[in-house]
Amino acid sequence: MPETExxxxxxxxxxxxxxxxxVTGALVAVRKNLDIFxxxxxxxxTGLGGGFIRDVLIGATPPAALTDWRYLLVPVAAGLLTFVFxxxxxxxxxxxxxxxxxxxxxxxxxxxxxxxDYGLDPVPAALMGMVTAxxxxxxxxxxxxxxxxxxxxxxxxxxxxxxxxxxxxLDRTDLPVFAVATAGFCTCLVWRLLALxxxxxxxLPRGPANV
Amino acid sequence: MPETExxxxxxxxxxxxxxxxxVTGALVAVRKNLDIFxxxxxxxxTGLGGGFIRDVLIGATPPAALTDWRYLLVPVAAGLLTFVFxxxxxxxxxxxxxxxxxxxxxxxxxxxxxxxDYGLDPVPAALMGMVTAxxxxxxxxxxxxxxxxxxxxxxxxxxxxxxxxxxxxLDRTDLPVFAVATAGFCTCLVWRLLALxxxxxxxLPRGPANV
Amino acid sequence: MPETExxxxxxxxxxxxxxxxxVTGALVAVRKNLDIFxxxxxxxxTGLGGGFIRDVLIGATPPAALTDWRYLLVPVAAGLLTFVFxxxxxxxxxxxxxxxxxxxxxxxxxxxxxxxDYGLDPVPAALMGMVTAxxxxxxxxxxxxxxxxxxxxxxxxxxxxxxxxxxxxLDRTDLPVFAVATAGFCTCLVWRLLALxxxxxxxLPRGPANV
Numbered sequence: 061m062p063e064t065e066x067x068x069x070x071x072x073x074x075x076x077x078x079x080x081x082x083v084t085g086a087l088v089a090v091r092k093n094l095d096i097f098x099x100x101x102x103x104x105x106t107g108l109g110g111g112f113i114r115d116v117l118i119g120a121t122p123p124a125a126l127t128d129w130r131y132l133l134v135p136v137a138a139g140l141l142t143f144v145f146x147x148x149x150x151x152x153x154x155x156x157x158x159x160x161x162x163x164x165x166x167x168x169x170x171x172x173x174x175x176x177d178y179g180l181d182p183v184p185a186a187l188m189g190m191v192t193a194x195x196x197x198x199x200x201x202x203x204x205x206x207x208x209x210x211x212x213x214x215x216x217x218x219x220x221x222x223x224x225x226x227x228x229x230l231d232r233t234d235l236p237v238f239a240v241a242t243a244g245f246c247t248c249l250v251w252r253l254l255a256l257x258x259x260x261x262x263x264l265p266r267g268p269a270n271v
Numbered sequence: 272m273p274e275t276e277x278x279x280x281x282x283x284x285x286x287x288x289x290x291x292x293x294v295t296g297a298l299v300a301v302r303k304n305l306d307i308f309x310x311x312x313x314x315x316x317t318g319l320g321g322g323f324i325r326d327v328l329i330g331a332t333p334p335a336a337l338t339d340w341r342y343l344l345v346p347v348a349a350g351l352l353t354f355v356f357x358x359x360x361x362x363x364x365x366x367x368x369x370x371x372x373x374x375x376x377x378x379x380x381x382x383x384x385x386x387x388d389y390g391l392d393p394v395p396a397a398l399m400g401m402v403t404a405x406x407x408x409x410x411x412x413x414x415x416x417x418x419x420x421x422x423x424x425x426x427x428x429x430x431x432x433x434x435x436x437x438x439x440x441l442d443r444t445d446l447p448v449f450a451v452a453t454a455g456f457c458t459c460l461v462w463r464l465l466a467l468x469x470x471x472x473x474x475l476p477r478g479p480a481n482v
Numbered sequence: 483m484p485e486t487e488x489x490x491x492x493x494x495x496x497x498x499x500x501x502x503x504x505v506t507g508a509l510v511a512v513r514k515n516l517d518i519f520x521x522x523x524x525x526x527x528t529g530l531g532g533g534f535i536r537d538v539l540i541g542a543t544p545p546a547a548l549t550d551w552r553y554l555l556v557p558v559a560a561g562l563l564t565f566v567f568x569x570x571x572x573x574x575x576x577x578x579x580x581x582x583x584x585x586x587x588x589x590x591x592x593x594x595x596x597x598x599d600y601g602l603d604p605v606p607a608a609l610m611g612m613v614t615a616x617x618x619x620x621x622x623x624x625x626x627x628x629x630x631x632x633x634x635x636x637x638x639x640x641x642x643x644x645x646x647x648x649x650x651x652l653d654r655t656d657l658p659v660f661a662v663a664t665a666g667f668c669t670c671l672v673w674r675l676l677a678l679x680x681x682x683x684x685x686l687p688r689g690p691a692n693v
Contacts, residue, residue, distance in 0.1 A: 089422070095473035097429065098422035112328065117534065119543035121330035126395040147478055184548040198625070203409070205418045207627040211511070211520035218519065262517035267569055300633070306684035308640065309633035323539065332541035337606040358689055414620070416629045 070241075074170060075134050077163030082107035082138035083149065084160055085200045089139075090146040092204055096139075102200050103139035104132075110195030114171050114188045118178045157256065161219075165248035168193040168220040169241050172227040182228040189224030190217060193248075213262045215255040223248025281452075285381060286345050288374030293318035293349035294360065295371060296411045300350075301357040303415055307350075313411050314350035315343075321406030325382050325399045329389045368467065372430075376459035379404040379431040380452050383438040393439040400435030401428060404459075424473045426466040434459025492663075496592060497556050499585030504529035504560035505571065506582055507622045511561075512568040514626055518561075524622050525561035526554075532617030536593050536610045540600045579678065583641075587670035590615040590642040591663050594649040604650040611646030612639060615670075635684045637677040645670025 085106030086099040094102075108125045115123035125131035142149050149156075171192025175185035194210055194217050201208040210216040227244030231237075254260065296317030300309040319336045326334035336342035353360050360367070382403025386396035405421055405428050412419040421427040438455030442448075465471065507528030508521040516524075530547045537545035547553035564571050571578070593614025597607035616632055616639050623630040632638045649666030653659075676682065 090476040092418070092422075093475060094418070094422040095424040095475050097473050098419075099476075101422070101428075116327055116538055117544055117548065122328055122389075122391060122395070126328065126391060126398070129392065129394045132394055132398060143474075143476060146476055178544075180544060180548060181551065183551045183554055184544070187548070187554060202413060202624060203419060205416075205627075207514070207516070208520075208625060211514075211516040211523070211625075213517040217523075262519050263565075264515060264517050265512040265521075265565060265568055301687040303629070303633075304686060305629070305633040306635040306686050308684050309630075310687075312633070312639075327538055333539055333600075333602060333606070337539065337602055337609070340603065340605045343605055343609060354685075354687060357687055413624060414630060416627075 070170065073162075073166050075130065076159070077166045078107035078131065078134045079138050080156065080159035080163045081196055082135035083142050083156060084197070085135075086139040086142035087146065087149060087156075088200055088204045088206070090143060090150075094204075096143050099143040100136060100139040102203060103142070104135040105203060106196040106200040107135040107138065108196065109199040110167060110192040110197075111171070113195040114175065114192045117191075118175055118180060118188060120174070120178060158253075161249055161252040161256070164193050164216070164220055164252060165223055165245045168223040168248050169227050169244040172224040172244065173231070173237065173241065176228065176231055182232070186221065186224035186228045189227065190220045193217075193220040193224075213264055215260050215262050216252070218262065219248040219251035219255065222251055281381065284373075284377050286341065287370070288377045289318035289342065289345045290349050291367065291370035291374045292407055293346035294353050294367060295408070296346075297350040297353035298357065298360065298367075299411055299415045299417075301354060305415075307354050310354040311347060311350040313414060314353070315346040316414060317407040317411040318346040318349065319407065320410040321378060321403040321408075322382070324406040325386065325403045328402075329386055329391060329399060331385070331389055369464075372460055372463040372467070375404050375427070375431055375463060376434055376456045379434040379459050380438050380455040383435040383455065384442070384448065384452065387439065387442055393443070397432065397435035397439045400438065401431045404428075404431040404435075424475055426471050426473050427463070429473065430459040430462035430466065433462055492592065495584075495588050497552065498581070499588045500529035500553065500556045501560050502578065502581035502585045503618055504557035505564050505578060506619070507557075508561040508564035509568065509571060509578075510622055510626045510628075512565060512572075516626075518565050521565040522558060522561040524625060525564065526557040527625060528618040528622040529557040529560065530618065531621040532589060532614040532619075533593070535617045536597065536614045539613075540597055540602060540610060542596070542600055580675075583671055583674040583678070586615045586638070586642055586674060587645055587667045590645040590670050591649050591666040594646040594666065595653070595659065595663065598650065598653055604654070608643065608646035608650045611649065612642045615639075615642040615646075635686055637682050637684050638674070640684065641670040641673035641677065644673055
């Protein structure tokens, strides 16, 4: 695949990821009986928040989403659609979960590659990939008054770390960026889907917590 | 009005906006029975937080409030006054709501103009204006353990978006900045006051939310 | 003490501070029965969050912790140890509180000196010192769904402000940085320990809060 076509594919996938993340944000707003504006804000925060945190930390300001209006249009569209058609959207739970896994897998890789591009070392770059992937969802949950769902043993962040790690490791080889990104993406996606299908979960603390 | 006089007016209005926002933050601290330090922090976060988020996102660091001590003194004064005289301050609810609308109207315009000044396109600039106006209040509510009040149908953010939109549109004309700012300010203020007086509210989701 | 030895001491103390803060973050995760990943995230946020906020605000991006892998390893180690040995760690409450006071005292001084180094004026620099010291703990509490403990009258932030103030004042003298840092550190530490031992607390609002 030529370089420009790959870049177009990346932007398209990026917009898909933002859309699906924004739908999950707007659904949280609807389920808490918040207003349409909350659907926009929680949608926007979930879709764009992780990338914003990454860009601010690595000094890539203003973030890409503030220089390209398409990135802002997508969460607005997602928020509006979810607000209006929420009973139908809610029934698509399984489809949303699948696309959410795609967004997670994509963001952990693109976040890592961008951080490497800005000169970060491998370990911090992988961390930035994870932050890109999970940061928006954490902000969504905190703004909605929930404890972040990724803290509750559902093995959501671990695949993102794995995908980011694969990306930083392969980035040191001679492989083309397309292959590096694909390998990281598939690692995260397969792990996440297996965790969902098999019901894997992260370890919870053992024994009583002496408060 | 000459340019320098206009700049002085803007700074004065800015400090008024920060003061009133800080009072609302300190009132939240008092009403949750938190200590005097919480009154300072919630006051400072409410008054300055929106501008901090905007400045960090557009790369205008350090934010203005960290280079001009008056911006830091104002929330401290507001926090102290509110903490000591809170029964009296609480009775001024209507006055505070009025000034809060003034602060909202001011911040949505100054935030937009600053973002345009830093080279952002119209749509992201208007978004930054809205973030300036509502970001501090959202941080206040999250830190105090509340769901942001702007999510609960009270038509608070919509006027800010409208004021920011008017400012970006008129900024493309030949009108002097004074006229642009005034038009945006009045749009937001009139809309917000009408919403308060008439009890307008933002749409809530219809039908059952299937959780 | 020669300059290089002092720098090494500072980094070592910095890592100790991050470790102890990270332990408090991981303990919150365990006590809320969250998973091991939450222990890592809350540990990392508590240990590194205050410095991240400071660095983003003063424009020192990427933050030091993203350019030195030791800063990232420490919270992971603290999170893992706390997660596995939490009953034992929980019994060390008094030791943790002591080291937490050391971390607080250290961060308020190093945060202030870094902000001065980036050209901030004395008052904003002291504010950044306080933010460095208390920001991580506030993010920990918000992410875990708690109201920040520093808001509840336990005199935690005041010593940090005092230590930062001493540091900015002495920085204007001819004293070597080692003496400046030590004086600020001791001011904060002694005040915090006295507050703990004597049960001092910050003023709470008087009279009924008319909601």
